[in-house]
Amino acid sequence: MDILRAPASHDAADADRLTVACAQITPIWLHRDATLAKVADTITRAANEGCQLVCFGEALVPGYPFWIERTDGARFNDAKQKAIFARYLDQGVDIDRGDLASICTLARTHRIAIYLGLMERAADRGGHSLYCTLVYIDRDGVIRSTHRKLQPTYEERLAWAQGDGHGLQVHALDAFRIGGLNCFENWLPLARAALYAQGEDLHVSVWPGGLHNTHDLTSFIAKESRSYVIAVSGLMRASDLPDDAPARADILANSGEFLANGGTAIAGPDGRFLVDPVVGREALIIAELDHAVVRGERQNFDQAGHYARPDVTRLVVDRTRQRIAEFIDP
Numbered sequence: 001m002d003i004l005r006a007p008a009s010h011d012a013a014d015a016d017r018l019t020v021a022c023a024q025i026t027p028i029w030l031h032r033d034a035t036l037a038k039v040a041d042t043i044t045r046a047a048n049e050g051c052q053l054v055c056f057g058e059a060l061v062p063g064y065p066f067w068i069e070r071t072d073g074a075r076f077n078d079a080k081q082k083a084i085f086a087r088y089l090d091q092g093v094d095i096d097r098g099d100l101a102s103i104c105t106l107a108r109t110h111r112i113a114i115y116l117g118l119m120e121r122a123a124d125r126g127g128h129s130l131y132c133t134l135v136y137i138d139r140d141g142v143i144r145s146t147h148r149k150l151q152p153t154y155e156e157r158l159a160w161a162q163g164d165g166h167g168l169q170v171h172a173l174d175a176f177r178i179g180g181l182n183c184f185e186n187w188l189p190l191a192r193a194a195l196y197a198q199g200e201d202l203h204v205s206v207w208p209g210g211l212h213n214t215h216d217l218t219s220f221i222a223k224e225s226r227s228y229v230i231a232v233s234g235l236m237r238a239s240d241l242p243d244d245a246p247a248r249a250d251i252l253a254n255s256g257e258f259l260a261n262g263g264t265a266i267a268g269p270d271g272r273f274l275v276d277p278v279v280g281r282e283a284l285i286i287a288e289l290d291h292a293v294v295r296g297e298r299q300n301f302d303q304a305g306h307y308a309r310p311d312v313t314r315l316v317v318d319r320t321r322q323r324i325a326e327f328i329d330p
Contacts, residue, residue, distance in 0.1 A: 001025065001042075001045075001282045001283060001284055002281060002282070002283040002284070003045075003049065003283070003284045003286065004275070004278065004283050004284070004285045004286065005049075005285075005286045005287070006266070006274050006275050006285075006286065006287040006288070008288040009288060009290050011290070012288065012290035012292065013292065015174075015175060015291075016175050016290050016291040016292045017174075017288055017289070017290060017291075018052055018053065018173065018174050018175065018176055018202070018288070018289045018291070019049075019050055019051045019052055019053075019286065019287070019288050019289075020051060020052070020053045020054070020055070020202075020230060020266075020286070020287055020288075020289060021046035021049065021051040021053065021054040021055070021284055021285065021286050022054075022055050022230055022231075022232040022264045022266065022275075022284070022285040022286075023039075023042045023046065023054055023055065023056045023057075023232065023284055023285075024057070024209075024232065024233055024234070024235055024262050024264040024278060024281075024282060024283050024284075024285065025038060025039075025042060025056070025057075025060070025234070025235065025282050026234065026235050026236055026237070026240045026282060027060050027061065027062060027063040027064075027234065027236070028062075028063075028242065029062065029063040029066075029236070029240065029241060029242055029245055030062050030063055030087055030088060030091050030242070030245060030246070031062055031091065031242065032061060032062040032091040032092070032093060032099065035060065035061045035062050035063070036061055036099070036100075036102065036103065039056060039060070039061065039103065039116065040102060040103060040106055042054070042056075042284065043103070043106045043107070043110065043112060043114060044106065044110065045284055046112060046284060046286075047106075047110035047111075047112045049284070049286055051112060051286060052111075052112060052113060052139075052173065052174065053112065053113045053114070053115070053173060053178070054112060054113075054114055054115075055114075055115040055116075055180075055204050055206065055230055055232040056114075056115065056116045056117055056206070056232060056234075057117050057206050057207055057208060057209060057232050057233045057234030057235075057264075058117040058132065058134075058182050058183050058206040058207050058208045058233075058234065059117050059118065059119050059132055059208055059234075060116065060117050060118065060234050061093055061116065061117070061118040061119065062088075062091040062092070062093075062118075062119060063119075063236075064208040064209075064234065064236070064259075064260065065088065065155075065156065065158075065159040065160075066236060066251060066255075066259045066260075067084055067246065067247050067250075067251055068155040068156075068158050068159060069155050069254075070247075070250060070251045070253075070254040070255060071084070071247045071250045071251065071254075073155060073158050074155070074158060080247065081158075083246060084246045084247055085159065087246050088119070088130065088159065089121060089128065089130060091119075092119045092120060092121030092130050093118045093119060093120050093121060093133075094120075094121045094123060094127070095120060095123075095135070095143065095146065096123040096124075097123070100116075100135065100137070100143065103116065103137065104137055104141040104142070104143065105141055106141075107137045107138070107139060107140075107141040108139070108140055108141030109141075111139045112139060113136070113137065113138050113139050113171075113173055113178075114135075114136070114137040115134060115135070115136055115178075115180050115204050115206065115232075116134070116135045116137070117132070117133070117134050117135075117182065117206045117234075118133055118135060119131070119132065119133070119160075120132075120133035120146065120148065122148070124321070124323055125161070125323070125324070126324070129161040130159060130160055130161065131148040131149065131160060131161055131163050132148065132149035132152060132156070132160050132163070132182050132183075133146050133147065133148050133149070133163070133167075133182075134146075134147045134149075134167065134180050134181070134182050134204075134206055135147075136169075136171055136178075136180065138171065138173075139173075144169070144171055145166075145167045145169040145171065146166070146167050147163070147166070147167025147168065147169070147180065147181070147182070148161075148162075148163025148164060148166070148167060149162075149163045149182040149183070149185060150162065150163050150164070150165070150185055150188070150191065151163075151184075151185070153183060153184040164318075164319075164320065164321060164322040165194070165317055165318050165319045165320070166319050166320065166321040166322075168191065168194045168195065168317060168319060169198070169319070170195055170198040170199060170200045173202075174291075175291035176201055176202040176228075176289070176291055176294075177198065177199045177200050177201055177202070178200065178201075178202040178203070178204060179195035179198065179200040179202075179203060179204070180203065180204035180205065180206060181195070181203075181204075181205055181206075182206055183205075183206065183207050183208065183213070186205040186217060186221060187217065190315055192221065192224070192225070193303070193304075193315050194315060194317045196225055196303045196304045197304045197315065197317075199304070200225070200227060201225075201226075201227045201228070201269075201291070201294045202227060202228045202229075202230070202289065203221055203222075203225060203227050203228070203229045203230070204229075204230045204232065205217070205218065205221065205229065205230065205231045205232070206232055206233075207231060207232070207233040207234070207263065208233070208234050208236075208260050209233040209234040209235050209236060209258075209259075209260025209261055209262050209263060210233065210260055210261060210262075210263055211261060211262070211263035211277050211279050212263075213231075213233070213263060214231040214233060214263040214264070214265050214277055215263065215265070215277050217231070218231040218265050218266075218267045218273075218277075219267050219271045219272070219273065220271070221267075222267035222268060222269060222270070222271045223270070223271035224303070225269075225303055226269045226294065226297040226298050226301055226302065226303070227269055227294060228266070228267070228268060228269060228274075228289050228293075228294065229266070229267045230266050231263070231264060231265045231266070231267075231277075232264050233260070233262045233263045233264045234260055234262075235258075235260055235261065235262045235280075235281070235282055236258065236259040236260040237257060237258055237259070238251075238252055238255050238256070238257055238258070238259065258280070261279050261280055262277070262278055262279045262280060262281070262283075263277045263278070263279055264277065264278045264283070264285055265277040265278070266285070266287050268293060269293055269294050269296075269297040269298075270293075270297060274287050275287055
């Protein structure tokens with residue numbers, strides 16, 4: 001894995017400086033524990049490079065459901081689709097079970113915050129549906145938010161359940177307040193506004209991988225919010241499919257060289273790229289951010305501050321964790 005480092009600003013004050021890493025890596029597809037081990041190695045590398053935050057792509061653990069569009073995934077009550085989903089579910093991340101315990105320990109040991117995209121097997125929803133979840137772990141190794149994707153996109157709806165607003169939260173990290181969204185959620189103005197309203201000035205957008213997803217939207221969100229924007233993507237080459245991948249032959253027959261080609265990028269609060277999209281290779285992409293640049297850009301436009309008109313338009317956000325039952329015990 002290459003290490004790519006953006007030129008650092010020599011003018012940033014220590015209190016304003018935050019060094020971030022974007023991990024554009026492939027999963028060990030549909031192997032939860034092996035992929036978590038690769039994530040752990042990458043966290044250590046980022047910490048050794050002096051990073052205070054490391055971010056990973058959407059559904060990295062145990063991998064994006066690439067099979068659906070390549071194996072006639074919409075066929076109803078199909079034995080093959082049931083078998084693939086059973087494997088996917090088995091390899092989902094159960095946070096309550098402690099599947100992220102080793103990652104939390106690394107965060108605490110290295111004093112590094114983490115945004116990690118994963119497939120959550122949610123115990124509080126019965127344990128047999130999967131949620132595309134973005135987890136934030138702070139530098140004390142504490143899971144501070146688990147944001148379940150509000151609306152799976154297109155074929156994703158055949159594998160993922162709808163999330164809720166519980167994880168629409170931002171977190172203080174040194175001078176910054178950071179928040180994140182999964183994939184096409186980043187196109188949702190109201191979801192973005194829910195984060196802006198909480199003072200977000202570093203936005204993390206996570207993707208399964210695809211230059212078409214990141215080359216325009218990253219810069220737009222940065223300009224709209226006057227914030228730094230990290231767009232971190234996964235990567236998946238046909239050659240990365242494990243030999244035991246379900247429906248492997250069908251997937252390969254309907255794929256080119258890449259199932260997901262990356263596209264990780266970082267934009268500054270003026271919309272210009274600090275790091276141009278990185279395509280086609282695994283890389284740890286590192287950049288130094290300066291909070292003073294955010295403050296300067298907010299001088300003429302502040303989404304949730306002096307440019308807002310809450311007397312005219314307001315947003316209501318329900319952050320209740322949705323559950324099918326509420327139990328009242330004696």
